[in-house]
Amino acid sequence: MIVADLSYRELEQRLAGPGLRLRTGPLVSLIRSRLPAVVRGISLLYAEYPTDDAGGFADFRVQVDRPRNLRRWLQPQAHFFSDGSVPFKPLPLDQAFPMLEWGLNWCVSSHCHQYLMFHAAVVEKSGRALILPAPPGSGKSTLCAGLVNRGWRLLSDELALIETGSGRVVPLPRPVSLKNASIDVIRVFAPGVAISRPVHDTAKGSVAHMRAPSDSVGRALETARPGWIVIPRYEAGLAAALIPLSRARGLMRMADNAFNYSVHGRGGYQVLAQIIDQCSCYEFGYGDLEEAAAVFNDLAA
């Protein structure tokens, strides 16, 4: 069963009641919310994700709702709850859906230490994963959104999960976060793609989410072998170009963007070294998304 099998009313009732059990890749989240923005966001962006109404294990139990106090009426806010705790300060009510997305990212990066985790977008072609580690503001998510609309499979726009036993990348294909000018860039680049209504004045500026391609959602349990590590950097007017990076420096850039590398100690280093052995490493500057997609399609050819 997938989310789209539920009517909008059934989705609302499930989110307001026992919760929606949503599978994203290897993880199951039990989501509860009475907020219309959250129901709309899930209906639009998670329509093709597996769900079931049976009881059972959930990796995370999360809720986004209004507090039960005067704030309900004065400058209404949304709270994010994770297994009963409140890890973040509340946000304005209109940021409820982005808050759910950020909260789910936090759940994964704070708890899933069975994986080696990096702050990176990952896409795949012909069985090889392109890992794009970079801090916010580098154009990583925009590049990721562009590539998945030009034939690449989305593994994640935010979190690279590495199986420590095999060194393979585990998909976590969730909606791609777009910020500020990137929202219109992707609307023009991929006119048919579903993008949520932008939410303005968040800590990251204006934010919208792009629906993950159906093929990526359908293949969410298919891991991929790391093939390339590319450090992206967007700069207006820059011609798209890959600049080779030594493997040692590639490893350092990955370590700089790791969430839990030190948690894994020597084992984490060894897995990372194993990934580096398999990868070509580059820095990549770009100013035009179509040009960038052409460069990566050539790389994978």
Place this chain on the structure above:
Amino acid sequence: MFPSPQPRWHALPADAFAWREWDGEIVVFNQKTGSTHLLGDLAGEVFRHLVAADRGATVDALAAGLADDSVAPCDEAWTRSVAEVLSEFARLGLAQPDTP
């Protein structure tokens, strides 16, 4: 009166770190601190010699050995550079001198 002998420098025990070399560049992981270090050219050579020296090595011996390998003059400036690398290794927990 004899001059006090130079301390011998030792890399940390093998189980305290892991290291790999790619195309001449060395990356060391320090198990104790959880830090990863990309070593520069000279630091990489010092590290390699130190790891190979079972009984450790003095600054002078390391400087002489490295000068032989690199055909650099083993003068005072060179020895000072090696000593600086070792001090940095001590700060990062990658090597330590014998305690007198």
